[in-house]
Amino acid sequence: MEMNDKDTLTIVEHIKNFARRHSLFVLAYGTGCGAIEVPPTMTSRYDAERFGIVGRATPRQADVLLITGYLSVKTLKRVIRTYEQMQNPKYVIGFGSCTINGGMYWDSYNTIKVLDQYMPVDVYINGCMPRPESVISGFIKLQQLIKAGKADGWKKYQENLDWYRTNQKKVIKNWNMPDYNW
DSSP states (O other): OOOOHHHHHHHHHHHHHHHHHTOEEEEEEOOSGGGGGHHHHHSTTTOGGGGTEEEOSSGGGOSEEEEESOOBHHHHHHHHHHHHHSOSSOEEEEESHHHHHOGGGTTOTTBOSOGGGTSOOSEEEOSSSOOHHHHHHHHHHHHHHHHHTOOOHHHHHHHTHHHHHHHHHHHOSSOOSOOOOO
16 A cells, blocks of 8 residues: 555554644733633642643743733733744633633723633633632643544644734734734
8 A cells, every 4th residue: 555645644643643642832921811721730739731721921832822811911912922922823711701701801901802802712611700610621621622623723824824913903003013924
């Protein structure tokens, strides 16, 4: 049986996705009260490291951006900057109801309501505040998406950069961030 180039690429992608899903380096961007649930997730009781989930200190070292709470317009600007500094492939997990619909701050003029209007979100973890079990469940969902090759928000961001930039500039009035040209 002879293999063609397509089979070889499929095998290589499968191996890459296997390695990616078992070594998720996380940058937790604690923007709200949900950040209090991240440390217990990493401790020995829940032991997120058994799933290959490890914290990192800088965007250049991270694969996953964990946004844990509400985002104000000012914070959104920094989160976008952090996301754009990460290496590809990169994934985003929206943590808590605040990233989905603004949560208890839904009627605030300065709160971002739907995060995926401004940057791609691969997995949302619902709840206010999600327990460590839910956080691990969200990471397992992300691992399943990576295995299936469906965690491709970073590609969508590059392909639809103009749409994301338009949405970002609607809420960030003093835009002085670099305009990338991938």
